[in-house]
Amino acid sequence: MPLSRPTRTTPALLTATALIALTACGTSGADTGGAGPGSRATVEVRIPDPGNSGVLALGKKDGSLDKALAKVGAKVRWTGSAGPFAPAAQAMNADQLDIATGSITSGITSLARRPGFKFFTAVAPDGAGEGILVKNGSGIDSVAGLAGRKVAVNQGGTGEYLLLKALARAGVPADRVERVYLRPDQTAAVFNAGKVDAWAVWSTYSVAEIGTETAHFVADGAAIGSDNYSLNAVRTAFAEQHPDIVKALYRYLHDASVQEKKNPDAYLNVFTDAGPTAVNGRAKEVQADFTRKGGTVDPIRPDDIRRFRNVAAFYAQQKVTTTEVDVAPHLLDIEKTP
Missing domain, CATH: 3.40.190.10 (Periplasmic binding protein-like II)
Structure with missing residues (x-):
């Protein structure tokens, strides 16, 4: 279950996803202030707008995400829209985005370049929805x-x-x-x-x-037999400067994903139940069923890493990548984050 469930349908959902239209930023608030109650400035966390469905959409609407992040001196700046991971990875590399969601498959092809991000959560492969x-x-x-x-x-x-x-x-x-x-x-x-x-x-x-x-x-x-995990990524420099914020974001996503799995309808059509971003009728039933069968946002554990390596080896074998990408250096153990 990705970080966001955007338009048209999703645990992830959306209908027409454009390439991420990110605001061109210089230095963001994410790198200019410290975190925590005693810090001089509130840290901004740049995250793609979540659209009409999912954990982040509800967190945006009810203010619960900013409330959780305020405890560590941070707040969200919604920027662009959720979409394919490749342009999001490029945006993180260019210091235009701090958090993004993608699959291990798209993640491996992005890691084959010069990545400026790390993965910090995992959602088990979606056996029902893909x-x-x-x-x-x-x-x-x-x-x-x-x-x-x-x-x-x-x-x-x-x-x-x-x-x-x-x-x-x-x-x-x-x-x-x-x-x-x-x-x-x-x-x-x-x-x-x-x-x-x-x-x-x-x-x-x-x-x-x-x-x-x-x-x-x-x-x-x-x-x-898919090993296609959904992952949340964080810009490397942001993770190094603000580990407490990354950990707070993980806790929020984990807890909310547990609730979403129990009651998926509450996370659909968050802002509107009409128009192209809404999910209605049979599609709504299908989405709710996929979510109930899906995973939750969890730390990346050794067995997950083994399966990531399986994907990397398969991609190299199938010549999707020219070499077998080593995923391990680009993972964060969120449970050990200070």
């Missing part, structure tokens, strides 16, 4: 049926990982399937127009499609 989506009546009733077909994926991210993992498990050579690289927010129209035969996708986008009752997973994350 997978290979096909249209009802498509004639594709197994992963093997994808051979000779076109499948939409986001390059180097969750979609490409899910497709390659599904094919490997089914014993289908990757070159038997044509990968069509598309931005996630551009794919629904292509999928619904029949220009691709399937879509490797996660709950941010799958909820709306499944909610129309015209599409279904031919294999979900559980069937695929």
Whole structure:
């Protein structure tokens, strides 16, 4: 469950996610003041706007997030909008953003460059909400049926990982399937127009499609054996300067995610129940069901790291990355943070 559940549907959710439109910042308040009751300045934590659903959306609306952060001398500055992790990683590297959410798959491809961020929380792979989506009546009733077909994926991210993992498990050579690289927010129209035969996708986008009752997973994350964790990342310099703020943010996200899992409806349509960012009807039921089956925001533990390494090794084997990315140096043990 990502840090935010933005537009149209999500534990993560959203409908048309644009590349993060971040405000161009110079030095932020995050690096100019200390934290804590005795500090001279309140520290600003720059986080993408969460949209209409999810833990952060409710925290923004009811003020509970700022209340929690005020205890460590901080407050949120909402900036841009939640979206793909790759541009968010670039924004953290450029000192334009302090916190972002992404998958381990997109995280590994971003770590293959020169990262200026670290991951500090993990949410277990979403066995129910991600997978290979096909249209009802498509004639594709197994992963093997994808051979000779076109499948939409986001390059180097969750979609490409899910497709390659599904094919490997089914014993289908990757070159038997044509990968069509598309931005996630551009794919629904292509999928619904029949220009691709399937879509490797996660709950941010799958909820709306499944909610129309015209599409279904031919294999979900559980069937695929996905190790695709959702992670929260923090800008490295921010984590070094304000470990108490990062720890307070973790506690807030953990506690709120536990409550969201128990009562997902309370975290949907936080600001409006109408329009393109709202989730209604069957899609709302699907989203709530995915959230109940999903994980909570937790510390990164040794078994998680082992599975991260599995993903990194798989990506190298499949030539998504040129080398096997070492994830361990880019992880924070939030339980040991001062």
